[in-house]
Amino acid sequence: MTAPLAPPLTLLGPCSACGSDHVVQHRASRKTGRSVLSCRACGLHAWAERSTYAHDLEDPHGALTFDYDGYVNGKREGAAQLAWHQTLGLLAEELSGHPDxxxxxxxxxxxxxxxxxxxxGFRVSGNELHAGAIDLARTRYGVDLVLGELGDLDLSEEYDAVTMWCVLAHVEEVDELIHDCFRLLRPGGVLYLQTPRWTTADGLALSALSATGGRVTRIVDRRVAEHHWQLHTRRSMQALLRxxxxxxxxxxPKARYSLKSSSYLRSLxxxxxxxxxxxRAMDTAIKHGPVPRIVLDVFARKPADS
Ligand SMILES: [Zn+2]
Structure with missing residues (x-):
């Protein structure tokens, strides 16, 4: 398996999911200079140098509209919508005692x-950091969103459900975000989130990176990156939310690929x-057979007596 590098283990904790000090740093990718941290207790994997990442939100109007079109073109037809339908069905079941x-x-x-x-049948609200997206939501769907970070908004209402599609892996302040979600829910309410998952294939790729002195890095570079800097396991997610x-x-764990496989492979x-x-072979496999289950579908409840 991969060998930890200096600095020594005790300097790397605590794990941002479970709080354990058993966090080790792996060899850096020669291509990107990035290295991966892993928690030996819960299996969380994260980009070690994330704090050096410079956010690029200077032009939120232009940036999102531009990215959005490219994103739509590479999207698997109907995959997101199918996941949304299934999730909303499950949420409705979880909230069957909650009227309206x-x-x-x-x-x-x-x-x-x-x-x-x-x-x-849900009464819907949401927030977004990009002003351009807020305009799109209003014009395309008649949905009014609030502009800003969750923690900065003065939201007094409590909700039956809070959802996050691929948000957790992007944010720096994980504890703050989960705390804000908990606060936003009414007692007995349900949190749903989807987030990238650390798979066996990722573990093999990380071993290859280590064994080649940081030369074979393509998969690790793609999977642990600016836009997905933390990859969770079932254990790390349970530890974080509890x-x-x-x-x-x-x-x-789900084999849910939001990009067409060809786009995903090209991105690798x-x-x-x-x-x-x-x-095309992979698209068939995703329909019919086992492929890496690269995301976690997570449901959790705020206790009714809290
Ligand atoms: Zn951990």
Whole structure:
């Protein structure tokens, strides 16, 4: 397995998920200079130098509209919508005793998920950091979002459901975000989140990186990066949410690929021709067989007596 490097273990803790001091740092990628931290207690993996990351939100209007179009083109047709439908169905079951349920989506993007949630009978709200997305949400779906970080907003209402699609892996202040979600829920309410998962394949890739002195890095570079700097396991997710007071934490690994496989493979550096053929085989495998379950689907409840 991979060998830890200096500094010694005791200087690297505590783990941001479980609080353990058993955090080790792996060899850096020669290509990116980035290295990965892993928690031996809960299996959380994270980008060690994340604090050096410079955020690029200077032009939120232009930036999101531009990225959004590219993102839509590479998206797997209907994959997100299917996951949204399933999740809303499960949330409705979890909240069956709650009449007229309300739902708050953190980082709501262009509001398409909230529009669907409204069709499922939820009263919907959400926030977003990009002013451009807020405009899109209003014009495309008639969904009104609040501009700003969750912690900075003066939200007095409590919600039956709080949802986060791929938000957790982007934020620096994980504890603050989970605390804010807990506060936003009414007692007995349910948190749902989807976040990238550390898989066996990632473990093998990290071993290869170590064994080659940081030369074979493509998968690790792609998987632990600026936009996904923490990859969770079931154990790390349960530890994180229980530490914040949640109960009934269910973290289920899913093979959910929001990009078309060919786009995903190309993002790993595979040439276009090969990525097209391999991607088609992978799309079939995702429908019919076992592929790495790269995300966690997580449900957790705020205790009714809290
Ligand atoms: Zn841990």
């Amino acid at each position: 349920p309300s739902l708050f989506d953190v980082g709501a993007g262009d509001g398409e998920f909230l529009a669907l949630a409204r069709d499922h 530490r914040h007071g949640f109960t009934d934490v269910r973290a289920v 550096g595979m040439p276009a021709g090969l990525a097209g053929a391999t991607g």
